[in-house]
Amino acid sequence: MNSIDGTIASPKGFQATGLHAGLKKNKLDLGVIYSEKPAKAAAVYTTNQVKAAPIYVTKEAMQDPTIQAVVVNSGYANACTGEIGLVHAKKMQQAAADQLGVAATNVAVASTGVIGKTMPIELVEGGIQTIDLQEGQPYHFHEAILTTDTTTKEIVVQDTINGELVTIAGTAKGSGMIHPNMATMLAFITTDAEISQELLQELLSEKTETTFNQITVDGDTSTNDMVLVLANGLAGNTEIKKGTEGYDKFSAMFKLVSETLAQMIAKDGEGATKLIEVQVEGATDELAARMIAKKIVGSMLVKTAMFGEDPNWGRIICAIGYSETKIDPEKVDMWIGSVQVLKNSQPQTFDETAIKQILEQDKIVIAVDMNLGDAKGAAWGCDLTYKYVEVNALYHT
Amino acid sequence: MNSIDGTIASPKGFQATGLHAGLKKNKLDLGVIYSEKPAKAAAVYTTNQVKAAPIYVTKEAMQDPTIQAVVVNSGYANACTGEIGLVHAKKMQQAAADQLGVAATNVAVASTGVIGKTMPIELVEGGIQTIDLQEGQPYHFHEAILTTDTTTKEIVVQDTINGELVTIAGTAKGSGMIHPNMATMLAFITTDAEISQELLQELLSEKTETTFNQITVDGDTSTNDMVLVLANGLAGNTEIKKGTEGYDKFSAMFKLVSETLAQMIAKDGEGATKLIEVQVEGATDELAARMIAKKIVGSMLVKTAMFGEDPNWGRIICAIGYSETKIDPEKVDMWIGSVQVLKNSQPQTFDETAIKQILEQDKIVIAVDMNLGDAKGAAWGCDLTYKYVEVNALYHT
Known part of the structure; x- marks a missing residue:
């Protein structure tokens, strides 16, 4: 092709x-x-x-x-x-x-x-x-x-x-x-x-x-x-x-x-400066994988963290936890770009410089392994910025 | 009391x-x-x-x-x-x-x-x-x-x-x-x-x-x-x-x-300048009324419109439409403060000055009548502001 x-x-x-x-x-x-x-x-x-x-x-x-x-x-x-x-x-x-x-x-x-x-x-x-x-x-x-x-x-x-x-x-x-x-x-x-x-x-x-x-x-x-x-x-x-x-x-x-x-x-979401891609694997089924991915990418707290270029995995696992699908809260592995930030839901020590470079890019990939099954899913979104607020507050009917 | x-x-x-x-x-x-x-x-x-x-x-x-x-x-x-x-x-x-x-x-x-x-x-x-x-x-x-x-x-x-x-x-x-x-x-x-x-x-x-x-x-x-x-x-x-x-x-x-x-x-939501109260009546049941109210108050587009002090009822009825409850899209009445903006889902001519004064207040009440039943419900939220983005983008882990 x-x-x-x-x-x-x-x-x-x-x-x-x-x-x-x-x-x-x-x-x-x-x-x-x-x-x-x-x-x-x-x-x-x-x-x-x-x-x-x-x-x-x-x-x-x-x-x-x-x-x-x-x-x-x-x-x-x-x-x-x-x-x-x-x-x-x-x-x-x-x-x-x-x-x-x-x-x-x-x-x-x-x-x-x-x-x-x-x-x-x-x-x-x-x-x-x-x-x-x-x-x-x-x-x-x-x-x-x-x-x-x-x-x-x-x-x-x-x-x-x-x-x-x-x-x-x-x-x-x-x-x-x-x-x-x-x-x-x-x-x-x-x-x-x-x-x-x-x-x-x-x-x-x-x-x-x-x-x-x-x-x-x-x-x-x-x-x-x-x-x-x-x-x-x-x-x-x-x-x-x-x-x-x-x-x-x-x-x-x-x-x-x-x-x-x-x-x-x-x-090209309103005001966006970054594309955020979330890849979920190890889910029980594909629908669950997609639901988790979409919850993460839709979280206002994750979106603002990405705008601030902050590796705030706490907000990411919080979003996983409120996705309407059964998870094991002790088994989550997570990567931001190539850097592992969580293993079995526990924080990992990581290279601050490496993650800073990843978060500066205009595409950020968050990968999550639920360690529950074989199913995968992805979702895409953007960061939440001052410009988003401007575009939508100044847009008058 | x-x-x-x-x-x-x-x-x-x-x-x-x-x-x-x-x-x-x-x-x-x-x-x-x-x-x-x-x-x-x-x-x-x-x-x-x-x-x-x-x-x-x-x-x-x-x-x-x-x-x-x-x-x-x-x-x-x-x-x-x-x-x-x-x-x-x-x-x-x-x-x-x-x-x-x-x-x-x-x-x-x-x-x-x-x-x-x-x-x-x-x-x-x-x-x-x-x-x-x-x-x-x-x-x-x-x-x-x-x-x-x-x-x-x-x-x-x-x-x-x-x-x-x-x-x-x-x-x-x-x-x-x-x-x-x-x-x-x-x-x-x-x-x-x-x-x-x-x-x-x-x-x-x-x-x-x-x-x-x-x-x-x-x-x-x-x-x-x-x-x-x-x-x-x-x-x-x-x-x-x-x-x-x-x-x-x-x-x-x-x-x-x-x-x-x-x-x-x-x-006192992060960065908020206004309390938004949504009152829903005429719903089929109380849960439906609460769900509709919460969808409206949670909509990023409604939240930014309130920050921008814009009577954007289109965003409000859009949120009603994606609430996970059965509605009649042709029957919605809506008020912002005391000003009616929709009757049977159709836009009403309203006094621009009156609505401007309502939207300048630090509490805004959006009232909706679904005209389907007798049930009521309410929800509360806040506007979405530059300060929200600042608080959450600058908050570093």
Whole structure:
């Protein structure tokens, strides 16, 4: 498998663009992805009971899981906007269908931004009517979906599957309200692979558990989260079937795309200066391993300790202790980077200089061995900084 | 019922003091409470699976729930300190027993401070040997149990029960790792009431659910939490029995003491500038109401919005949506102070000046009506500030 430079439009038959419709002051705020052939689609959505209007509209479109275009706006979440919000999401869908010449039922809609403000739908429709896929730049789509993100997030991987070159591309936005199950995390993945819709959905659901659902910035699960995958089959490979070498390759590619996007979101969490990765092994089962990892990475005390570059293992074992999974409090081994700080839950003498160097890096790996079984799991997050408070206290409705 | 100025030693037959044993640089770090008559005791402990040594020692002492003295240190949590930690907690218990002339099995032990550092037990024992209850100042106990707290926390209430004046006094410490189920929250409550141990424990467990367990500062549940109640019966009232007027009075006093201490802890959360109170009504049941209230008050986005004095109801309804309880996302009414911001989940036009004045106060009340039933619940927390990050990033192990 190779990683290449590229965009969400790198797989065969996809186009994408982004533009400024006027929803945000200066930045791009409207984006579309288009597939020349209707694509098999799979999606996962926020578990928040308060769901944004575009979630309902996309779910309806996905009743027949064939999608040919995706239209996304930033600036307005179109959540808690009542009946008019649903009308607006549908208008956005219809406008994209008209402009791109596809069926409205094959258009997915997503929004991210402020909750509770009615969208200026005429700006959205006006923007959509100026979409020109020939003139557009695909990387503008990556930009158009951002809110408080500081960088675009994309990855493109390729491999030969069943004799043909297959490409998977992904792009995402994150930053705040990130504690997916799903968070506003939005992620879009395109591929030219030939694969059944059922297998695509199974793969997405499975990989989401260990990647997108294992990141946390602030513990808040958004009303707008969505991961959407489109597979248009234009690579020309014979269909990828489970239990084959081709599937293993595709699954590995898919995992890398999902995990990379998830880590990019965690690293670009609001105000973050560091990516924190927690690796748990020796757990009783994989779910337990993931729960422990996510509790550690979500602890405000661990997050501030990492910002302060302090090897505060006491806060880490405290978080392990309140994870809702059975542990043996006397058996925990722990490393910060390569330095062991706990053995059988007892503090180890360690090299202060070595650990200082580890904590100064912009990625810190905390590894934990529960010594109870064979299961592993990981989670990703970021440090909690002055800037986080600034971003969220100064952000006014 | 009257609130009076007083200390943890205000109920008849109690004495208390605090002193500097050398565990912290300058501040008082060792405290004792003594009852001239062995008291009936009730306790609740942290649910963290990693428990500090003093928790084990106090639980053992509570197998016969009669306690005559409590010894507490700050500066060292005596958690994750292995076998030697247990030895130290027992030595602390024995030293207090010897100095005060009581049975070691009647001494409760509590610690708060840094996790994982071995206690300098000779300093603890040396300090205990200088305890002089006649010369001591009871309010020094309130000071000796503090860590990053900025103020002592105490309340004393009195009422006439079954013909006699009954007093309940409480003092607590909080500040960080506060998300009790229990957090290091420590709270001590003394009373001279005559009441059975069983009823005292029942009352404590019941009131803890709606008071101490409904506060959150950082979502981290400590290894050392404990609430301990001592009732020595010296008020001379005939025993308080359930279902009587006397019980109702005592229960109301006990609730006020617990709720006041809980609010004091929330208000003095690390770096906090505001107390946030969330009142939920119209829920399907009381547990659901409490869960919703605690999710709102624990949301980092709500906490930063309150620090920024922004009426960001979108973040509040988002937190309601991810609470693990069934809601109707279209039926939520919400008020910030006296200003209604949502009706049936739809934004209401409100007076910007009025809400600005509400948000400038040092106590903000968020009220929510779920419009699903008759149950109520409340939770208390604090805003998330630059100072919180500073306190926790600069605190080095």
